[in-house]
Amino acid sequence: MENLLEIKNLHATIDGKEILKGINLTVKAGEVHAIMGPNGSGKSTLSNVLVGHPAYTVTEGEVIYKGKDLLALSPEDRSHEGLFLSFQYPVEIAGVSITNFMRAAVNAQRAYKGLEPMSATDFLKLMREKRALVNLDSKLANRSVNEGFSGGEKKRNEIFQMAMLEPTLSILDETDSGLDIDALRIVAEGVNKLKREDTSTLVITHYQRLLDYIKPDIVHVLYNGRIVKTAGPELALELEERGYDWIKKDN
Amino acid sequence: MGKKSNNIFKKIANKAYEFGFITNIKTDIIESGLNEEVIRLISKKKNEPEWLLEFRLQAYRYWLTQKMPTWPHLNIPPIDYQAISYYADPLKKKEKKNNEIDPELMKTFEKLGIPLEERLALSGTAVDAVMDSVSVKTTFKEELKEKGIIFCSMSEAVQEYPDLVRKYLGSVVNYRDNFFAALNSAVFSDGSFVYIPKGVRCPMELSTYFRINAANTGQFERTLIVADDNSYVSYLEGCTAPMRDENQLHAAIVEIIVCDNAEVKYSTVQNWYPGDAEGKGGVYNFVTKRGDCRGRNSKLSWTQVETGSAITWKYPSCVLRGDNSQGEFYSVALTNNYQQADTGTKMIHLGKNCSSTIISKGISAGHSQNSYRGLVRVSKNADGARNYSQCDSLLLGSKCGAHTFPYMDIHNNSAVIEHEATTSKISEDQLFYCNQRGIGTEEAIGLIVNGYAKEVLNKLPMEFAIEAQKLLSVSLEGAVG
Numbered sequence A: 001m002e003n004l005l006e007i008k009n010l011h012a013t014i015d016g017k018e019i020l021k022g023i024n025l026t027v028k029a030g031e032v033h034a035i036m037g038p039n040g041s042g043k044s045t046l047s048n049v050l051v052g053h054p055a056y057t058v059t060e061g062e063v064i065y066k067g068k069d070l071l072a073l074s075p076e077d078r079s080h081e082g083l084f085l086s087f088q089y090p091v092e093i094a095g096v097s098i099t100n101f102m103r104a105a106v107n108a109q110r111a112y113k114g115l116e117p118m119s120a121t122d123f124l125k126l127m128r129e130k131r132a133l134v135n136l137d138s139k140l141a142n143r144s145v146n147e148g149f150s151g152g153e154k155k156r157n158e159i160f161q162m163a164m165l166e167p168t169l170s171i172l173d174e175t176d177s178g179l180d181i182d183a184l185r186i187v188a189e190g191v192n193k194l195k196r197e198d199t200s201t202l203v204i205t206h207y208q209r210l211l212d213y214i215k216p217d218i219v220h221v222l223y224n225g226r227i228v229k230t231a232g233p234e235l236a237l238e239l240e241e242r243g244y245d246w247i248k249k250d251n
Numbered sequence B: 001m002g003k004k005s006n007n008i009f010k011k012i013a014n015k016a017y018e019f020g021f022i023t024n025i026k027t028d029i030i031e032s033g034l035n036e037e038v039i040r041l042i043s044k045k046k047n048e049p050e051w052l053l054e055f056r057l058q059a060y061r062y063w064l065t066q067k068m069p070t071w072p073h074l075n076i077p078p079i080d081y082q083a084i085s086y087y088a089d090p091l092k093k094k095e096k097k098n099n100e101i102d103p104e105l106m107k108t109f110e111k112l113g114i115p116l117e118e119r120l121a122l123s124g125t126a127v128d129a130v131m132d133s134v135s136v137k138t139t140f141k142e143e144l145k146e147k148g149i150i151f152c153s154m155s156e157a158v159q160e161y162p163d164l165v166r167k168y169l170g171s172v173v174n175y176r177d178n179f180f181a182a183l184n185s186a187v188f189s190d191g192s193f194v195y196i197p198k199g200v201r202c203p204m205e206l207s208t209y210f211r212i213n214a215a216n217t218g219q220f221e222r223t224l225i226v227a228d229d230n231s232y233v234s235y236l237e238g239c240t241a242p243m244r245d246e247n248q249l250h251a252a253i254v255e256i257i258v259c260d261n262a263e264v265k266y267s268t269v270q271n272w273y274p275g276d277a278e279g280k281g282g283v284y285n286f287v288t289k290r291g292d293c294r295g296r297n298s299k300l301s302w303t304q305v306e307t308g309s310a311i312t313w314k315y316p317s318c319v320l321r322g323d324n325s326q327g328e329f330y331s332v333a334l335t336n337n338y339q340q341a342d343t344g345t346k347m348i349h350l351g352k353n354c355s356s357t358i359i360s361k362g363i364s365a366g367h368s369q370n371s372y373r374g375l376v377r378v379s380k381n382a383d384g385a386r387n388y389s390q391c392d393s394l395l396l397g398s399k400c401g402a403h404t405f406p407y408m409d410i411h412n413n414s415a416v417i418e419h420e421a422t423t424s425k426i427s428e429d430q431l432f433y434c435n436q437r438g439i440g441t442e443e444a445i446g447l448i449v450n451g452y453a454k455e456v457l458n459k460l461p462m463e464f465a466i467e468a469q470k471l472l473s474v475s476l477e478g479a480v481g
Helices: A043-051 A075-080 A098-112 A120-133 A151-165 A181-194 A234-242 A245-250 B003-013 B036-045 B050-064 B103-111 B141-146 B154-160 B162-168 B179-187 B428-436 B441-457 B462-476
Strands: A003-014 A017-028 A032-036 A056-065 A083-086 A093-097 A169-173 A200-204 A218-223 A226-231 B125-131 B134-138 B150-153 B192-196 B205-211 B222-227 B232-240 B247-250 B253-258 B263-270 B282-293 B299-306 B311-314 B317-320 B326-335 B340-349 B355-365 B369-378 B386-396 B401-410 B416-425
Touching: A003 A043, A003 A200, A017 A043, A017 A056, A017 A200, A017 A226, A032 A043, A032 A234, A043 A056, A043 A075, A043 A083, A043 A169, A043 A200, A075 A083, A075 A098, A075 B428, A083 A151, A093 A098, A093 B428, A093 B441, A098 A120, A098 A151, A098 B428, A098 B441, A120 A151, A120 A181, A151 A181, A169 A181, A218 A234, A218 A245, A226 A234, A226 A245, A234 A245, B036 B050, B036 B179, B050 B179, B103 B125, B103 B205, B125 B141, B125 B150, B134 B150, B134 B154, B141 B150, B150 B154, B154 B162, B154 B192, B154 B222, B162 B192, B162 B222, B179 B253, B179 B282, B192 B205, B192 B232, B222 B232, B222 B263, B253 B263, B253 B299, B263 B282, B263 B462, B282 B299, B282 B326, B299 B311, B299 B340, B299 B441, B299 B462, B317 B326, B326 B340, B326 B369, B326 B441, B326 B462, B340 B355, B355 B369, B355 B401, B355 B441, B355 B462, B369 B386, B386 B401, B386 B441, B401 B416, B428 B441, B441 B462
Parallel strands: A032 A200, A032 A218, A083 A169, A169 A200, B125 B205, B192 B222, B205 B232, B222 B253, B232 B263, B247 B282, B253 B282, B263 B299, B282 B311, B282 B317, B299 B326, B311 B340, B317 B340, B326 B355, B340 B369, B355 B386, B369 B401, B386 B416
Antiparallel strands: A003 A017, A003 A056, A218 A226, B125 B134, B150 B192
């Protein structure tokens, strides 16, 4: 299988403080990777650095995505190239309906690919299809982006946007946080429906429970800015049972 | 904001003003300066009756005793009123045959998106096109006349309907009202005159498009709208000017009279040249707009989208005189670079059970200063007054200012007054969220600002709303920092 993402010796800082201290990680096309670890280990930093959040500075290392230097691309172009982040804390944008927001997003992606903007009819049809896929209420789609949404609605909206943009590599950053078990199942089912043979997923999570629904091929443990352990899905179960203390002791 | 987004903002700040071109046309401009002779000359050029000349002279004499207001939160450089020409006529009268309009003028308005040939017109909109001091053409005049509706330039109204003009002119905004009202009353030139007879619902949108073209001139238009009992009209106003290094003065008066059960909707998209990114040039927009809801159950609604002008001083107001009358003010005022705006409204409750609504959305960017100033007054006899005011400010960047000056003057205990105000900023997190979805920063700002202003934009007639949306995005580009 082809390498979709290669992270080599990645170091990154925020406000001058080093958070990532040499990450190495390879994701092949079609794989699902879980990145687990205790709070403060650098999980969210890794996802933010990959999508190009301006608050973080890469000080060393490289990231190759689809054979390209990912770090040289703007955040928009990373998105256009099929990189998607389901945010841990999706922001609210008052007054901007999800419909208008997604139309801008879809058409920006099309423009990048040299395609004409989608007609209003086609776009609304696409919205309907994708909404059904993730059980997003039509009322929600007419509301402002994330404004007044419950935790579950916000996460469902993230997965809906993922469905609309059809990414090649999706990063789910603590998608399970703040979800009850029913919401978790709906969101996870949505993710699974969207999974294709050639698309990959990076699931970032503190707990095992999301992995009951989204089955990883490989599980990594991130601790203190480095990946300290990599194994099969059984590692997630072991962590669930034993916690992270033994990892901390060993490192 | 991060450095990167800052750069993007700076880059687009210098975006060109789309309507900044100059029309090369022979224009009859009177010598600059202001004195009684000039006023007599203007009045003579317009072939005005004696009473109107007297009206002008009285206003002028009063103006001489007045000083420019200093209370606005504006930094207005001294204006040399003797350096301005008060009358510029681009119609080459002598060469004009059979009312033919100079093709250059037709072209100018076409370029502005205002075709003057009726067959090309926006559907359902009649236009009065005013360049400098003169109305170039009014479309659909005849069709409207069949319904008894008068829609023509002010100069024409003075000739054709002197009694109506004399009855209403200055009856809402007295020449003694303020410094600029006195100036306008002395030297006013064209604007539109609208009369909707009893029981008539105007079948099309009426609009006036104001264009300043000539250099070193001011525009002093005067608009008068009378909606008789049980009538309805929706009126639109748009304005642009060329890019010039010197400042140009625009001091207008709009008077509206709303009779029993009548309704007037007045919408403005103000896009006078705002000056360049360093604050050089631009129009001084000092305007007095007021409506008198004289009738019972009358209704007046102001909607304004203000993106242009170097300095704006403007408070479209409602005098709620008739019982059960309603006043509304919906405003988006956007300032960028070095623009300054001090704008808002006055809702004067005189009748019983009147209600007023104020929704003001300020957007400040660059080094601009943006103030909302509003007065809600409830007089002693105005039982059952209701007012709801909402004043929101959106700041883009850290070098601009947003200010709110609400005044309440309540003399009746039955009044119910609500006031809400918010100040917000576009956050880096919001922009990054858009970026992650593939939306560039520039477009993201446009999207967020239009979302913020949606409540007001929704009040505009369709065609205007789309224009206004585009205008907001363009005017803002280069704004956050």
